[in-house]
Amino acid sequence: MFDALELKKQFPIFSNHPDLTYLDNAATMQKPRCVLDAERFFYENHNANVHRGAHRLASAATDAYEGARQIVANFINAPSHEEIIFTRGTTEAINLVANTWGSTLSAGDEIILSALEHHANIVPWQMLAQRTGAVLKIIQLDQYGTVDLEHFSSLLSDKTKLVAISHVSNAIGSIQPIAWMCNAAHHAGAKVLVDGAQAVAHLEIDVQALGIDFYVFSGHKAYAPTGIGVLWVENNTLQKMPPWQGGGEMIASVSFSGSTYAAAPYRFEAGTPAIAQAVGLGAALTWLSGLDRSALLAHEHQLRQQLETGLAQIAGITIHGQSPNKAALTSMTFTTAHPYDVAQFLDHRGIAVRVGHHCAQPLLHTLGISGTLRASFAAYNTSQDVEYFLAVLTDTLEILS
Numbered sequence: 001m002f003d004a005l006e007l008k009k010q011f012p013i014f015s016n017h018p019d020l021t022y023l024d025n026a027a028t029m030q031k032p033r034c035v036l037d038a039e040r041f042f043y044e045n046h047n048a049n050v051h052r053g054a055h056r057l058a059s060a061a062t063d064a065y066e067g068a069r070q071i072v073a074n075f076i077n078a079p080s081h082e083e084i085i086f087t088r089g090t091t092e093a094i095n096l097v098a099n100t101w102g103s104t105l106s107a108g109d110e111i112i113l114s115a116l117e118h119h120a121n122i123v124p125w126q127m128l129a130q131r132t133g134a135v136l137k138i139i140q141l142d143q144y145g146t147v148d149l150e151h152f153s154s155l156l157s158d159k160t161k162l163v164a165i166s167h168v169s170n171a172i173g174s175i176q177p178i179a180w181m182c183n184a185a186h187h188a189g190a191k192v193l194v195d196g197a198q199a200v201a202h203l204e205i206d207v208q209a210l211g212i213d214f215y216v217f218s219g220h221k222a223y224a225p226t227g228i229g230v231l232w233v234e235n236n237t238l239q240k241m242p243p244w245q246g247g248g249e250m251i252a253s254v255s256f257s258g259s260t261y262a263a264a265p266y267r268f269e270a271g272t273p274a275i276a277q278a279v280g281l282g283a284a285l286t287w288l289s290g291l292d293r294s295a296l297l298a299h300e301h302q303l304r305q306q307l308e309t310g311l312a313q314i315a316g317i318t319i320h321g322q323s324p325n326k327a328a329l330t331s332m333t334f335t336t337a338h339p340y341d342v343a344q345f346l347d348h349r350g351i352a353v354r355v356g357h358h359c360a361q362p363l364l365h366t367l368g369i370s371g372t373l374r375a376s377f378a379a380y381n382t383s384q385d386v387e388y389f390l391a392v393l394t395d396t397l398e399i400l401s
């Protein structure tokens, strides 16, 4: 049994807002006390800049920062901590790949995306295509809102250089068959970037077993602070990637006749990094690893099932995304009410959800809608949260109809 009610006590936000029902976890998750403590402890005990200091605080700060890198590597089963690059988040990690590895592309090379991507996994590739003459190809979805594998296979060719795909759709929750897609892409000679923003807090990730080339995620969607994220790159590919931003930390030597660059991952971390946030990320992933991950997955699955069963009893609700392999979120629209109006009513009763296009406008366009109301779960959500949501939603729809 997964005791979410007990676990919820570790999150100060719920003591500060006893009436809060937080179902906006796909946007950002709340932080357990140990993560907040880790950041505070760092600032109170170890604060210094990393890597270049010759004093004890500098080495303590460096140990804490590099320790977090090792925790991340273990968490996604990366072969080495030297393949972990800290970024500001998923968005920056994808932009980094587009601006470094992407610079090897030329006119006519193809990048395959899917119709369900977040804008962060679309726009950097569009910008790269504009710079290089590369061409974007878009995988259609099947009737359940998962990538259509037949269509995907038909798009793969020797022109394909990259497949960039969300592990879990942030808008409709479908989980993509990543291992299968990596295998097919590699047969065509292409690399695969997986956007793990919505996956990493829910699914157990093994980048080696899945056969991924680039894995990216944001700390704040996995119980960690904002301002820190991760790019993991398979080592052979990583060694060939040129630097992106120039500055301190990323160099081996600098002179006015030219500069040489540090080895990975430092080559990609110009300037003072987000040290305390990295420490917070390490604490969050350690905390998450300490949970029974399969019990957590089952718990979140149960909450979504409870929600979707309840929604089916209320007239006039459409659930978008019916993939049999679906993560812990549900997107819905209403025949008699606008999602924004519903969300306002829910907010008055203490329920936080997200409404809008979820930064996935092409997907919503494909679905023929302009926005949905999304309820998304995390470890601290309970079956009472779902019951309360369903009761308040029923009242709201009665008022709005």
Ligand SMILES: Cc1ncc(COP(=O)(O)O)c(C=O)c1O
Residues within 6 Å of the ligand: 026, 027, 088, 089, 090, 091, 092, 118, 120, 121, 166, 168, 169, 170, 195, 197, 198, 218, 359
């Ligand atoms: C699937 C997906 N990709 C990328 C992002 C962007 O993440 P961030 O804003 O943390 O960079 C998000 C955020 O919602 C997301 O859900």
